[in-house]
Amino acid sequence: MIRTQTRSSVYSADDPLALALQPPESESERERQARLKAEEDAKANSDRIDDQLRLERESLKKRRNEVKLLLLGQAESGKSTLQKQFQLLYAPGTLDQERASWRTVVYFNIIRTINRILDAVDIAEPATSTSGAGSAGASSSSGNSDAGFSTPSTSFSAAAGPVAPSTPPPRDSTPPTTAQARHTKAELARLRLRLSPLCSAEKVLADRLSGGVQVGAGAQKRGGGVYVRAGWQAQAGKKLRSGDEDEEDELTKIARVLANCREDVKELWQHPSVKGLVASRKMRLEESSEFFLNNISRIATSSPPYTPSTDDILYARLQTMGITQHTFHVSMHGKALAWHLFDVGGARGQRHTWVPYFDDANAIIFIAPVSAFDQYLEEDPRVNRINDSLQLWTQICSNELLKKVHLVLFLNKTDVLKQKLTAGVLVRKYITSYGERPNAYEPVVDYFRTHFLQVHRRTNEERRVLYTHLTSVVETKATHAIITNVQDSIFRGYLKEASLV
Numbered sequence: 001m002i003r004t005q006t007r008s009s010v011y012s013a014d015d016p017l018a019l020a021l022q023p024p025e026s027e028s029e030r031e032r033q034a035r036l037k038a039e040e041d042a043k044a045n046s047d048r049i050d051d052q053l054r055l056e057r058e059s060l061k062k063r064r065n066e067v068k069l070l071l072l073g074q075a076e077s078g079k080s081t082l083q084k085q086f087q088l089l090y091a092p093g094t095l096d097q098e099r100a101s102w103r104t105v106v107y108f109n110i111i112r113t114i115n116r117i118l119d120a121v122d123i124a125e126p127a128t129s130t131s132g133a134g135s136a137g138a139s140s141s142s143g144n145s146d147a148g149f150s151t152p153s154t155s156f157s158a159a160a161g162p163v164a165p166s167t168p169p170p171r172d173s174t175p176p177t178t179a180q181a182r183h184t185k186a187e188l189a190r191l192r193l194r195l196s197p198l199c200s201a202e203k204v205l206a207d208r209l210s211g212g213v214q215v216g217a218g219a220q221k222r223g224g225g226v227y228v229r230a231g232w233q234a235q236a237g238k239k240l241r242s243g244d245e246d247e248e249d250e251l252t253k254i255a256r257v258l259a260n261c262r263e264d265v266k267e268l269w270q271h272p273s274v275k276g277l278v279a280s281r282k283m284r285l286e287e288s289s290e291f292f293l294n295n296i297s298r299i300a301t302s303s304p305p306y307t308p309s310t311d312d313i314l315y316a317r318l319q320t321m322g323i324t325q326h327t328f329h330v331s332m333h334g335k336a337l338a339w340h341l342f343d344v345g346g347a348r349g350q351r352h353t354w355v356p357y358f359d360d361a362n363a364i365i366f367i368a369p370v371s372a373f374d375q376y377l378e379e380d381p382r383v384n385r386i387n388d389s390l391q392l393w394t395q396i397c398s399n400e401l402l403k404k405v406h407l408v409l410f411l412n413k414t415d416v417l418k419q420k421l422t423a424g425v426l427v428r429k430y431i432t433s434y435g436e437r438p439n440a441y442e443p444v445v446d447y448f449r450t451h452f453l454q455v456h457r458r459t460n461e462e463r464r465v466l467y468t469h470l471t472s473v474v475e476t477k478a479t480h481a482i483i484t485n486v487q488d489s490i491f492r493g494y495l496k497e498a499s500l501v
């Protein structure tokens with residue numbers, strides 16, 4: 001009998017427990033069947049619990065070697081750029097593999113900028129655009145007024161943004177002569193004509209990057225950005241054919257057109273009208289725009305073909321859509337760890353996708369671009385960007401799911417902040433609560449930092465330490481030193497959390 005055999009293999013005949021577990025001598029066949037069934041169920045249940053415990057043990061063991069780090073912040077704050085710096089530090093080979101696909105992005109950034117400039121000079125008549133140089137900071141967006149936003153600790157008192165981002169700049173009070181204006185107009189018309197083969201490539205490149213998918217209103221509008229998902233590099237690497245008559249790779253063709261237009265691009269970029277618009281801040285260009293146009297001689301070559309440098313990759317701009325994950329294996333203090341980095345899309349419409357990742361996050365690097373005090377959200381041009389950053393930071397600090405997460409704050413784009421202050425852009429013009437404080441780097445950065453720290457202090461029930469860094473994440477050497485420092489602090493917190501020390 002099964003029972004006897006089973007028992008005898010476990011217990012000896014005179015074992016008291018075996019005797020106690022013996023079925024009654026009078027057990028009927030029905031009772032025996034019921035007992036065997038109950039024993040079977042109990043065993044299945046016990047096996048299930050064993051399996052569950054084993055899985056939990058394995059998962060815990062695995063988690064002990066893993067750190068989940070989220071990069072959060074508004075759009076254009078520098079999250080993806082920081083992710084590239086992690087990649088450069090821990091997996092430079094993978095960045096090399098992607099290098100060629102960044103060529104599409106660089107060309108796209110350049111051509112989009114040229115279109116944007118031509119649109120801007122179109123709106124600004126020559127009369128307004130030639131005289132702006134030197135008046136930086138004196139002008140602000142038309143219609144600004146003190147919005148008087150809530151309490152200073154959770155929000156800066158900011159001047160309201162323009163109603164529409166494309167509000168035409170006001171007319172200048174000293175118009176040049178008609179002959180001068182006519183000459184400028186003719187020059188710009190000539191450049192526009194010569195650049196038209198290049199300008200028409202914007203859509204081809206946008207489609208190549210996004211796979212032709214339109215994402216949300218205005219995502220691919222002329223002059224707008226392109227959203228990409230994880231794995232866009234494969235898409236950009238695909239060869240697009242230019243038509244039946246020509247089998248030449250579309251990208252090679254664009255490279256040739258760009259090389260042919262190099263001197264015209266330079267002339268446009270150096271044109272007093274364009275310089276005037278940039279200096280007077282009547283036209284706002286992204287960081288990547290200025291960087292690529294200043295390097296156009298190096299980039300606009302078809303022979304030998306252009307290959308993006310590491311700096312080019314760091315400056316290349318693509319909007320992230322959803323969440324992209326990158327894993328780096330780093331050995332710290334003799335312990336091998338897998339760092340899972342989650343780079344998120346920061347635009348308002350993307351932020352709802354962050355929450356599912358909050359659950360088991362170990363650490364967050366929140367990136368706030370301090371140079372954005374004079375900018376407004378693309379998603380809502382009435383909202384000052386640094387105010388949006390502070391409000392987002394408030395939400396992160398007070399989120400229940402993130403109460404135990406290690407927090408790191410990067411006050412980023414300090415290089416751009418310095419440039420703006422040197423050019424005379426007045427902080428008080430945009431952040432009215434800044435008042436009469438000196439318009440210099442240290443006091444400005446201190447002012448912003450104090451507000452961010454205040455928010456953290458107010459919401460810090462868990463008495464977490466906050467690590468703050470002033471950064472410019474396009475600067476490789478300095479950023480790598482900060483990354484190492486940040487990882488060390490996260491690692492220590494992680495060990496404490498995992499009760500390994």
Ligand SMILES: Nc1nc2c(ncn2[C@@H]2O[C@H](COP(=O)(O)OP(=O)(O)OP(=O)(O)O)[C@@H](O)[C@H]2O)c(=O)[nH]1
Nearest residue numbers: 075076077078079080081315317320346413472473
């Ligand atoms: N000069 C300068 N440029 C920066 C800095 N950080 C980022 N940038 C540039 O700013 C642009 C936007 O940076 P991204 O890293 O793409 O911004 P993001 O936060 O990932 O934006 P989304 O994906 O839209 O959420 C890129 O062209 C970067 O090269 C910085 O510290 N200094």
Ligand SMILES: [Mg+2]
Nearest residue numbers: 079080319320
């Ligand atoms: Mg990004």
